[in-house]
Amino acid sequence: MTSSPTDPLLALMRVIESRLPDRGGDPQSSYVARLLHRGPDAFLKKIGEEAAEVVMAAKDAEHGADRNRIVCEVADLWFHCMVALAHFGLSTDDVLAELERRAGTSGLEEKARRSAPPIVPTITDSTP
Numbered sequence: 001m002t003s004s005p006t007d008p009l010l011a012l013m014r015v016i017e018s019r020l021p022d023r024g025g026d027p028q029s030s031y032v033a034r035l036l037h038r039g040p041d042a043f044l045k046k047i048g049e050e051a052a053e054v055v056m057a058a059k060d061a062e063h064g065a066d067r068n069r070i071v072c073e074v075a076d077l078w079f080h081c082m083v084a085l086a087h088f089g090l091s092t093d094d095v096l097a098e099l100e101r102r103a104g105t106s107g108l109e110e111k112a113r114r115s116a117p118p119i120v121p122t123i124t125d126s127t128p
């Protein structure tokens, strides 16, 4: 377990999970249940939109606009990603565990490892 029980991300994750269709989430009374009921296309579209809004808020902030808009847009993006995680039976704990796994490994090192050419075994000719 990566997060503590008081972690706001964990608390929100549990609320989102409680809105899953097989947990009785009601699309009439819950935005999350409605998104989950509509299926992946609905929340994946929102993730794309919210990601674009993060970019726009950051570009606006570069030109003097309120930086707090970035916070709001990132919150919307995280929230919709969490809905996607719940749909696929995953949670913020899985993401935090992956980030923990990466801790201490330089991003440059990791990038170099990803783009390294595959190791091809050398075949030695043993015919007499």
Ligand SMILES: N=c1c2ncn([C@@H]3O[C@H](COP(=O)(O)OP(=O)(O)OP(=O)(O)O)[C@@H](O)[C@H]3O)c2ncn1[C@@H]1O[C@H](COP(=O)(O)O)[C@@H](O)[C@H]1O
Residues within 6 Å of the ligand: 012, 015, 016, 019, 029, 030, 031, 032, 033, 075, 076, 079
């Ligand atoms: N954190 C959020 C949260 N962040 C954003 N949103 C909703 O996400 C949508 C953001 O979409 P937009 O900004 O594009 O607004 P919009 O144009 O109205 O959205 P669409 O019509 O395109 O869906 C809005 O409807 C927001 O209300 C959220 N809805 C819910 N939560 C959390 O989820 C919990 C459960 O919500 P319900 O399932 O609705 O009870 C809530 O108590 C909150 O803690």
